[in-house]
Amino acid sequence: MKCTKRIIFHIDVNSAYLSWTAVDKLQHGENIDLREFPSAVGGDPLSRHGIILAKSIPAKKYNIQTGESIFSAKQKCPELIIVPPRYELYIRCSNALVDILKEYTPVIQRFSVDECFLDFTNMENIYDDPVVLANTIKDRVKKELGFTVNIGISSNKLLAKVASDFKKPDRVHTLFPNEISKKMWPLPVEDLFMVGRATAPKLHKLNIFTIGDLANYDINILKEKLKSHGLMIWNYANGIEDSKVKKSNFINMKGMGNSTTTSFDIEDRKTAHMVLLSLCETIGMRLRNSHNCCKLVSVSIKDSNFFHSSKQRKFYCATDSTNSIAKDAYELFDELWQGKPIRHLGVSVSELCSNEFNQLSLFQTKISDKEKALDTAIDSIRMKYGSNSIVRAAFLHSGVKPVNGGVSTDDYPPMSSIL
């Protein structure tokens, strides 16, 4: 069998949320460029969303970490500039980037809002040098869109992704198999994809500190200590990975969820139910929008001490009705909740199936045609006039947002944590 060498790019927007805000401000006449100052995108602490979502390169010098509280970031750097997140802007910027990338290859996987994989295998007749091509793309994005990207090039997705994480910003790096020992093995093991907060200390205990240590470790011991995860990261450390660059879409989506940290602790069942309903509104819309039904509903609670619990239940009849999902969510919540003050509530659905052949269960009553028509009518009003254009009476004067999570009318694909 002929074995052609694959050419994979991984494109990563540098400090995406922050850069996109910076560029937008410059385009709207502001004369300071946030990227040149210690700055960050962060939520509002008053509504208990006060964490750092993205930081500038100067902010990085103060050891400010994504995910840490704004409070602690300000202690590290009192002059840190904080700007609020703007998700609609990010989606627009992400789409603009992908529009450019599509001109170079149709084989694109959107891995998240700011990362893509591109496949250039068997295209050497069109592009003879991948590094030249990557520089062309990088410079064009910078010129036309105003933000910078890093591009990693290799023969598989894992190595391309590691390469794009090398020196930033505005760079192209290669990491082909013959460069692994020189460029990847000296890096700390926590720089490897899938070695996170829990795995790193376990590896340190085994005297593994660099990716090279991991690559050359006894695979049998790793498998014994870390099960299948041990084998996977050992393969990664050796550059072994062969997943395809796959077009992401709603068809292979496994589940969807919606959750929120409320601005105050919830202490009564009625308010909790209302928040659950507002979360179900968005899930129902997204299900119907993607022509899916779900068979499993799950509710999660984080109490004011940050203690998590969850409960799930299977439907024997797949549904996309907001009301029936909400009804199940209420029941699950009532069985789960111990009465402690609630900080965060979530609803998620999984075991999705197409809504075309909706099998009716013998044990559950049919969702009435009337209810279906109502969901559809509400969806179209919200698509047209916004998600708050139509609101359930129960929410009036309640202080609870009637629709939580917003309505996505575009086709921005879901993200993934697996290659």
Added chain:
DNA sequence: TCTGGGGTCCTAGGACCC
């Protein structure tokens, strides 16, 4: 003024069936 939200996959224990 302390700690978000949205995904996927894996594991372990118990139920249940043969």
Added chain:
DNA sequence: TCTGGGGTCCTAGGACCC
């Protein structure tokens, strides 16, 4: 009548990613 095991499904929790 001294305690089997294999398989599958369900559930809760945890790990990882962005």
